[in-house]
Amino acid sequence: MFSKILIANRGEIAVRVMRACREMGIRTVAVYSDVDRRSLHVRYADEAYGIGPAPSTESYLRIDRILDAAQRSGAEAIHPGYGFLAENPEFARACDAAGITFIGPPVEAMELMGSKTASRRAVIQAGLPVVPGTDHNLESFEEVARLAAEMGYPVMLKASSGGGGKGLRLVTAPSELESAYRTARSEAQNAFNDPSVYLEKYLARPRHVEIQILGDRHGNLIHLGERECSLQRRHQKVMEECPSPVLDEDLRQRMGETAVHIGKLAGYWNAGTVEFLLDLDRHFYFLEMNTRLQVEHPVTELVVGIDLVKEQFRVAAGERLRWRQEDVHLRGAALECRVYAEDPANNFFPSPGLISRLQVPAGPGIRRDSGVYEGWRIPLEYDPLISKVAVWGTDRKEAIARMSRALAEYEIVGVQTNVPFFRRLLEHEDFLAGRLDTGFIDRVLAAGLMGEEGHSEDDERVAILAAALHAQRQQGSPSPPAATNNSWKTAGRQSLLHHWPRGLTRTPR
Amino acid sequence: MKLEIKLQAGSKASKHHLEILPRHAAQADMKSIRFALEGRTADAHVEEISPGIYSILLGGRSYEADVTRPVGIPSGSQNVFAVTVGLRRYQVEVRDPRRTRRGGSEIENLGPQEIVAPMPGKIVRVLVQENQMVARDQGLLVMEAMKMQNELRAPRGGRVEKIYVGEGWGVESGARLLRLG
Numbered sequence: 183m184f185s186k187i188l189i190a191n192r193g194e195i196a197v198r199v200m201r202a203c204r205e206m207g208i209r210t211v212a213v214y215s216d217v218d219r220r221s222l223h224v225r226y227a228d229e230a231y232g233i234g235p236a237p238s239t240e241s242y243l244r245i246d247r248i249l250d251a252a253q254r255s256g257a258e259a260i261h262p263g264y265g266f267l268a269e270n271p272e273f274a275r276a277c278d279a280a281g282i283t284f285i286g287p288p289v290e291a292m293e294l295m296g297s298k299t300a301s302r303r304a305v306i307q308a309g310l311p312v313v314p315g316t317d318h319n320l321e322s323f324e325e326v327a328r329l330a331a332e333m334g335y336p337v338m339l340k341a342s343s344g345g346g347g348k349g350l351r352l353v354t355a356p357s358e359l360e361s362a363y364r365t366a367r368s369e370a371q372n373a374f375n376d377p378s379v380y381l382e383k384y385l386a387r388p389r390h391v392e393i394q395i396l397g398d399r400h401g402n403l404i405h406l407g408e409r410e411c412s413l414q415r416r417h418q419k420v421m422e423e424c425p426s427p428v429l430d431e432d433l434r435q436r437m438g439e440t441a442v443h444i445g446k447l448a449g450y451w452n453a454g455t456v457e458f459l460l461d462l463d464r465h466f467y468f469l470e471m472n473t474r475l476q477v478e479h480p481v482t483e484l485v486v487g488i489d490l491v492k493e494q495f496r497v498a499a500g501e502r503l504r505w506r507q508e509d510v511h512l513r514g515a516a517l518e519c520r521v522y523a524e525d526p527a528n529n530f531f532p533s534p535g536l537i538s539r540l541q542v543p544a545g546p547g548i549r550r551d552s553g554v555y556e557g558w559r560i561p562l563e564y565d566p567l568i569s570k571v572a573v574w575g576t577d578r579k580e581a582i583a584r585m586s587r588a589l590a591e592y593e594i595v596g597v598q599t600n601v602p603f604f605r606r607l608l609e610h611e612d613f614l615a616g617r618l619d620t621g622f623i624d625r626v627l628a629a630g631l632m633g634e635e636g637h638s639e640d641d642e643r644v645a646i647l648a649a650a651l652h653a654q655r656q657q658g659s660p661s662p663p664a665a666t667n668n669s670w671k672t673a674g675r676q677s678l679l680h681h682w683p684r685g686l687t688r689t690p691r
Numbered sequence: 692m693k694l695e696i697k698l699q700a701g702s703k704a705s706k707h708h709l710e711i712l713p714r715h716a717a718q719a720d721m722k723s724i725r726f727a728l729e730g731r732t733a734d735a736h737v738e739e740i741s742p743g744i745y746s747i748l749l750g751g752r753s754y755e756a757d758v759t760r761p762v763g764i765p766s767g768s769q770n771v772f773a774v775t776v777g778l779r780r781y782q783v784e785v786r787d788p789r790r791t792r793r794g795g796s797e798i799e800n801l802g803p804q805e806i807v808a809p810m811p812g813k814i815v816r817v818l819v820q821e822n823q824m825v826a827r828d829q830g831l832l833v834m835e836a837m838k839m840q841n842e843l844r845a846p847r848g849g850r851v852e853k854i855y856v857g858e859g860w861g862v863e864s865g866a867r868l869l870r871l872g
Binding site for chain 2: 185315527528529530531534538539562563564565595602605606630638640641642643644645646647648649650651652653654655656
């Protein structure tokens with residue numbers, strides 16, 4: 183086993199990987215950009231090295247600087263987390279060349295699965311189901327228009343090197359195709375430096391169900407059940423659960439075996455995820471494979487009882503898997519919410535800033551993977567993920583009740599978060615019934631989930647009273663409640679006056 | 692003291708009259724407050740937990756209210772607040788008729804407003820044209836910030852008088868984007 187690992191990432195995932203290291207007695211090396219010197223992952227690590235300015239292209243994506251930090255620290259292996267360099271074959275190759283173990287799959291598997299069109303071709307050739315669509319990059323608008331017409335609308339335009347919802351466009355009618363084609367290509371060019379796109383048939387109300395796989399370098403490959411990730415906003419997962427409310431043992435086994443089959447096509451080892459769409463008739467179709475640890479891996483860990491990061495370390499060090507397929511059992515149910523610094527009442531606009539107060543949920547069955555602390559300022563330069571709150575319950579119903587309880591305990595002051603949005607979602611009748619699909623959130627938002635329904639006169643009275651008292655305190659009004667001679671309060675009020683969160687507008691002079 | 696309140700919840704607005712009544716002997720401490728809302732008298736106990744966070748006991752029930760400055764209101768309007776109670780978010784304007792010389796609501800009497808960038812980013816799309824009339828909450832432009840594309844919406848209805856930026860422009864925090872008349 184390794185004695186020192188460098189984590190080429192930041193935020194919650196860097197901390198999560200370091201936690202596995204600590205438990206295994208492995209020393210940890212953090213890297214950080216100029217704006218991350220005060221970040222939790224730097225404070226948590228045994229060693230830390232600066233790797234450049236805030237933009238990730240000048241720091242977290244700089245292979246040379248990360249390898250330099252690895253060599254200076256004497257780290258024997260690098261864990262890439264997710265995002266940044268996690269699915270970059272060039273990085274894996276550079277690690278090899280430097281004599282440092284890349285904690286991930288073989289380069290060939292990354293290359294095959296990294297190309298959406300090449301992986302589709304491989305899966306089709308193996309006779310496995312894929313979402314109907316093209317298996318090559320489309321070079322001209324004329325070709326796109328012809329194929330879309332053949333396939334029938336609606337269709338999805340997707341970036342061949344895509345991920346995270348970028349370069350993805352739903353097209354419902356021929357008239358929308360040309361502008362969608364242009365924006366998908368330009369987004370793909372900006373995000374992945376590759377403008378190529380392909381077409382897929384859009385399935386009606388599909389679920390996103392993915393299978394976690396785990397393999398070693400000795401040809402053993404198993405699956406660890408599924409995650410239901412149908413709750414997405416703008417094609418980004420926001421809440422995940424395990425098991426899926428609709429899978430039975432038979433379907434789980436068939437999807438699991440298909441995922442293992444696909445992993446074997448790629449000669450895969452390490453933890454990986456095979457994503458499927460599941461249609462209303464419970465047919466499943468291969469969507470893509472992610473050759474890394476997923477953001478939502480905690481729900482699998484809670485239900486299966488296997489620490490995926492530690493297994494990644496063991497596999498990378500050449501050890502054999504410690505489980506056979508028949509040893510893997512799903513127990514209970516888990517949910518995860520991705521808590522972001524964004525304002526659900528203002529169209530989910532990012533809300534970076536100082537976390538002036540933080541009180542975190544605790545008690546039975548709660549896991550919180552966080553990259554923040556009270557007094558830390560969320561930087562503007564990166565994804566505004568604050569933490570992932572995951573819960574375990576004996577069944578889905580208990581997990582939901584527990585998540586509601588956990589989020590009600592979670593107090594994050596100084597920035598707006600999507601916690602109120604999740605609390606509403608957890609009460610939604612269709613969510614409670616497990617009736618989910620990838621368009622669910624967009625529909626409930628359009629119907630006004632954050633709006634005015636469910637009015638409460640009591641809440642209104644409290645809001646009016648609180649605002650009136652607050653206004654009085656600001657103006658130093660002598661009316662009741664009279665200001666006490668409490669210097670802490672005075673200081674607090676003054677700091678409030680000087681640190682108004684910046685609004686969107688101002689009046690011209 | 693008597694206050695005029697304008698409450699907005701989603702698209703629904705309502706007016707209220709609040710009177711905070713003078714302290715009397717029966718009130719145990721400074722944090723006990725007797726008030727009349729629409730003439731109905733009630734007692735509350737209020738603790739300010741931290742600046743802007745109030746724990747309020749009202750009719751035996753425990754509430755927490757978080758009072759902040761709303762996004763989309765000019766810094767000149769000192770009396771407009773965003774208040775979150777449980778899962779509900781309100782915009783509350785508090786007006787003291789004795790203090791306010793000019794009549795009417797601050798939200799309504801704004802005059803031209805400059806929409807500024809709330810953070811550094813890049814303008815991806817401009818959704819409106821100069822001289823176009825827009826409704827409250829209508830999308831004005833799309834800005835890429837913090838790795839995501841975000842739509843900036845109109846804080847109120849009005850006419851787009853001037854657009855200062857174009858698609859593809861990088862903007863600093865506080866940069867003028869457009870003027871709403």
